[in-house]
Amino acid sequence: MPNSLFEEKLCSDKFLVTTEIGPPKGADTSEMVHHIDLLKDVVDAINVTDNQSSVMRYPSLGGCLFIKERGGEPIFQMTCRDRNRLALEADLLLAHSRGIANVLCLTGDCVDVGDHKEAKPVFDLDSIQLLEMIKTLESGIDMGGNDLKGAPKFCMGASVHPEADFIEPQLIKFDKKVTAGAQFFQTQGIFDLGSLKRFMQYASQFNVKILAGIIVMASAGMARYMNNNVPGIIVPQAIMDELATAEKGKGLLKGVEIAARFIKTIKEENLCHGVHIMAVGNEGVVPDILEAADMVGVST
Secondary structure: OOOOHHHHHHOOOOOEEEEEEOOOOOOOOHHHHHHHHHHOOOOOEEEEOOOHHHOOOOOHHHHHHHHHHOOOOEEEEEEOOOOOHHHHHHHHHHHHHOOOOEEEEEOOOOHHHOOOOOOOOOOOOOHHHHHHHHHHHHOOEOOOOOEOOOOOOOEEEEEEOOOOOOHHHHHHHHHHHHHHOOOEEEEEEOOOHHHHHHHHHHHOOOOOEEEEEEEOOOOHHHHHHHHHHOOOOOOOHHHHHHHHOOOOOOHHHHHHHHHHHHHHHHHHOOOOOEEEEEOOOOHHHHHHHHHHOOOOOOOO
16 A cells, blocks of 8 residues: 555656755745745645755755645655764654655765865765665664564655766666665756666666656756756756857746756656656746646646
8 A cells, every 4th residue: 555645656657747845044934835835736746855965954854744734745855964873763753653755865965065064974874774774664673673663654765867977886776776665766867868768778677666857957057057066967068058048037948948848858758757857946937847848737
């Protein structure tokens, strides 16, 4: 029996659409709540990022609680960078107790790329071990071998990078994540559909769902910045050149057009099982992207 509405959809043939919101850097949650209300009925689930790029923000679990309270389907992003196994286990128990059943397991970016460079990284576990830890909790014991009074249940996801310079290590980690229990994968940003096709030739042998990561670029300058500063992002020159053709002040509109084109092609050519839209501070354009991709009402 599925543990969540999202897991139920994973078991269907539906083309899935997820997106993510970046929680605020501060206690004012009004903009985050606005984005939740805007997105909860047009996508299948909403991720809340977990101190993304090692920048301190409102917690992912707190954002997921807001999504749940407002009638949306949350995906709890959990990184291993900031918490040891005790804290990770405790947060998972809290999530389960509040009806948050979808978890995306990530290792996390190095603190050197963030805004707290003096912070001490934890990395008690990595993403594969986190998946294994969740399976242990589901069996009714914790990582210390102690019995639990009530076992949680989750729908587990992980990330993969089909456009990595060296794909073999990614495929090895992908295999291990599948073995550890991952049911779905949200990829890092896809800008070369040929890379996605090659990856899917390998991934299709496994009973997991792949959602292609679609990053919405607001300008050529943003693309250059991400290439230089965000681990795992490789925006090709052709995309930057296309963004540069936009009139002044209309770069985001061009980014919406590009994202919609990628989504439409992925769906029409049945390249994978869905998409994960990352609007990076421009969450309000996600409905426009879906409309441009002829996918209005996707979550129904």
